[in-house]
Structure formats: C-alpha cells, structure tokens
Amino acid sequence: MSDAERLIYLPLGGAGEVGMNAYVYGWGKPGKERLILVDLGVTFPDMETTPGVDLIFPDMSWLIERADRLEAILVTHGHEDHIGGIAHFWRDLRAPVYCRRFTGHLAQRKMEERGNDPEQVHIVEAFPETIEAGPFQISFLPVSHSIPESSALVIDTPVGRVVHTGDFKLDGAPVVGEPFDAELWHGIAADGVKALVCDSTNVHVETPGRSESTLTNNIRDLVLQSSGMFVATTFASNVARVKTLAEAGRDAGRSVCLMGRAMLRMVQASVETGVLTDFPPVIGHEEAEDVPRENLMLIVTGSQGERRAATAQLSRGKYLGLSLAEGDTFLFSSKTIPGNERGVLRNVNAFSEMGVNVVDDSSSLYHVSGHANRPDLEAVHELMRPQMLIPMHGEHRMLRRHAEAGEAKGITSKVATNGTMLDLTGDYPVVCEHVETGRVYLDGAQKIGAMDGVVRDRIRMALNGHVMLNVILDEEDEPLGEPWAETMGLVETGRSNAPLVDLVEAEAAQFLARANDKLLVDDDKLDSGLRRVVRQVAVEEIGKKPEVTVVISRLA
Secondary structure, rough: OOOEEEEEEEEEEEEEOOOOOEEEEEOOOOOOOEEEEOOOOOOOOOOOOOOOOEEEOOHHHHHHOOHHHHEEEEEOOHHHHHHHHHHHHHHHHHEEEEEEEHHHHHHHHHHHHOOOOOEEEEEOOOOOOOEEEEOEEEEEEEEEEEOEEEEEEEEEEEOOOEEEEEOOOOOOOOOOHHHHHHHHHHHHHOOOOEEEEEEEEEEEOOOOOEEEEEHHHHHHHHHHHHHOEEEEEEEOOHEEEEEEEHHHHHOOOOOOEEEEEEHHHHHHHHHHHHHHOOOOOOOOHHHOOOOOHHEEEEEEEOOOOOOOOOOHHOOOOOOOEEEEOOOOOEEEOOOOOOOOOHHHHHHHHHHHHHHEEEOOOOOOOOOOOOOOEEEHHHHHHHOOOEEEEEEEEEEEHHHHHHHHHHHHHHOOOOOOOOOOOOOOOOOOOOEEEEEOOEEEEEOOOOEEEOOOOHHHHHHHHHHEEEEEEEEEEEOOOOOOOOOOEEEEEEOOOOOOOOEHHHHHHHHHHHHHHHOOOHHHHOOHHHHHHHHHHHHHHHHHHHOOOEEEEEEEOOOO
C-alpha cells in the first residue's frame, strides 16, 4: 500500500438502498486520514422482516472505531433518512454537527430528546460561508427539495473540489425555500469539480421534473369543487405542500386545521426559523368540531399508512373528536414509498367503505417528487462538468443507471455500494478497500446488531408459535412430579382432538421416565432431548415446529 496521502469516499449507508444515508470522506495517509461524515439517517422497519423494531440505522462500527479522527458531522437536510441517526450515535462519535438553521432546529431537538448537548449542533449560513474541518473547507450550497433549507455540500480538499449534492431537484419556484440557482452552481464549477457525488433516486424517470408551484391551481380547484369535509395528507416535512394545501383551503372559504404531531412540529419549526412567514391562519381540533363539514379542511399526517398517524386513526373511525362521512373527500398529496403500499391501501379501502371520495396521485396532478429525474441529473452533469461522477443514494439499479448516464456523456463514473471505499485522488475513482457494513436496529431503548439473532428469533416465534416446558428434578436428580407446558400462538388441539398441552406433557414425562442417570444429570442433553420431543408432538398434531424453551429446575 502506498504511503502517499489520499482522498477517500466511503458510503456506510444509502448506496445500494434508498434511505439510511451516511457517507464518509477522508484525507491523509492510508489508515490515518482525517474524516468527515455527511448525514447519518435511518430507515423504518416493517412487520414482515423487522417486527417490533423502532428504527434501523447503518452500522457505524467502522467510523466509531476511528472517532478520534472524525472532524465533523455535516447534515444536508432534515429528512429522517439523513438526520434521524445523529442523536443516537453522537455519544459514540462526539464530533461537532454542522447544518443550516431549519435543519439545526430539528437536530437540536433530537439531541435534547436523547439527552445530548444541543449546543453541539452548530448553525451555518449558506454559501459562501465556509467552515474548516481538518483538511477540508466546506460550504452549504442551497438546493431545492421537499423540505426547507436543503443543501448540497461544496467540499474543498487538497486535491480538488468535491460537490456532494444531497437530495435535490431543479425547481425555480419551490413555494417555500430557495429555488435552484443554476448560475450559482455554474460559478461553483468554474474552478473545476473533481468529483460530483450525486443523488440517484429518480434516475429511471425519463421526463423532466416539475416544480412544486405547478400544483397550486390543481389543488385549489379540487378543494373548491369538493363538497363535505375536505381532508388531505402529505409528508409533514414538505412544508411547501402543506402551505399550498392550507392556502387552497383558505381560498375555498374553509377553516383549516392541522392534525398530527409531526405536522404541527414542522410548521412550527418553519415559522420559528423564518423559512415560513405567511402561513394561513389555522384552528385547533376543538374549534374544528364546531365548524360545519362543508366549511372545514383538515391537513393530517399519515400519508404512508403509519398505523398511529392521523390518517389511519380517521380510517378506523375517529381522531381527536373528528370523523369522516359519506360525501367527504380525502386527498393523498403524496407518493407511496415502496414497501408502504399495504398500509396505504388499508386506509384507502376503509375510507371507501365510509363513502368517502378518495383522490390519489395516479393522475400526477397533486404531487411532484423532491428528487431530480434523469434529464435534470444530466443537466447538472453538464452544468458541473465533473472529472468523475459517483452515484449515491439509490438502489443498485439506480446507481448503475446513473453511472451509465455519466459514462454516456464522457464522465468517468464508478458505482460504490455501502462498504466500498474509493480513492478519488487521481484522475479516476479506484476501489481501494472494502469495509464490513450492515444494519443496526433500535429495539426499544437498545441498539442491537441485525445479525444478533433477536429479531430472527422474534420472527420464528411469530411464524411458528412458542412452547415452554417446565421440569423439576429433586436432590437425587430424579423427576419431581410431572412436567408442565404452556403454549403461545398455537392452536389448542390437533389431529387427535386432545389438548396439545396434555400431549406435550405426556410425551415429555415418558421421555424423562426412559432417561438414564447420565442423561438426567446433563442439563444440555436433557434440554436438547425435551426440545426434540416437544417439536415432534407439535409436528404430528398441528403441523408446526414451534420455538421451544425448556426450563430445568434442580432442588439443592
């Protein structure tokens, strides 16, 4: 290995998947690089693969082991897949956090909630303000996205400029927040861009993206034409969309009520940080109960089918004293994220059964994406003219398609999935190392490894049920009384029509009666034998092989 200093790029999350973003840059001699971390996000569990899990993080072990070399954590924007892990890992990393004001407001609250010092979050103004982090000089370059004050990062290194786009779109009229400024981006590229590390989420969409402002008239017309109560849901963080919806309600002569903690929190943060200055007046849910249905508009959380959010609770009957009825309208001003279809459809069908008119985004009239489509990505490639293109944030098929788009324009491109370290020092990216990566689960109050077996055992119990068998042995290592069993998640009777518990207990008793002295004094062999007996009975009676816990108690 060369001892020369190098510039490295290492994704720990977000490359090969959508969500859970975490990207490391480093400069220095191999193994001694000074490091910065861009974003530290989460993804969300589902009942099929991660039952009971609260959040999913990228495995940060590699960086935690090198935390003494970490100069800074930089957050591009306030979406959970970019900011959600900061407070959970700060005590392991202990580096200053830098972000813009709106993002900082969210980050500081998260730090406080986890018992960390919010003063570790430092507010940075937009480009041209620069911060120094070891060998790096970094500026926050405004971009348009579906949350206020999103930023790309301009990272100046000893061997050239890197532009890390974060999530972005080309929107000259985003309703809330800063428009994409092509002239500013062109100026950033004037001295040359060594590497463009670029969002890949929408690379498969072949049409140019649309501006947030193109939705205004469509949403206003829909609200004006609707009778009964009008309810809309969208991503709470999309403050521009929430504003558009609220303005449509106001223009239709309706009282507007925001419902859901996330919705209220995001609007409050936007007002407090100055990114939202003219939001229409709203009423509380207590006042809303007294407003005639045809004069009321609710803007609620839960566009992705979350069971505890306002949308789901309304679909089950009532939320904070309000309920939907036949003739009302419910608008999904959002795109369903892959994996959330079942929950969303459950809510849609529940509303349909009530006689509610459900309007979704199948017509593309009421939602636009916050990510750049392929023509927009190609426009940025042309605008920046980087020496090399590194696709990031996207599934492997997205990264690959993005790299192909760069190569077609003569830009050297490289797909680097999680754990693939690239050396960006030379004229083209080179894979220089592979790092072990994976996932970490927040399970209640504890972080556990995805391979620790906790969730795997939980899934097995959910699929197969559970039997607990209790055995007591006396001072002479002889069975004392009969073993007794308890079941969970299993039918009570099987093929023989006898209680399953009785059959398990009877077979276990016979096993113990046949056991020799050598077996009765060996807990491990006794445990293994009794497990086998229980599973055999269960398979014969109910066709299931349950998880089995054997409790052996010995009297002293």
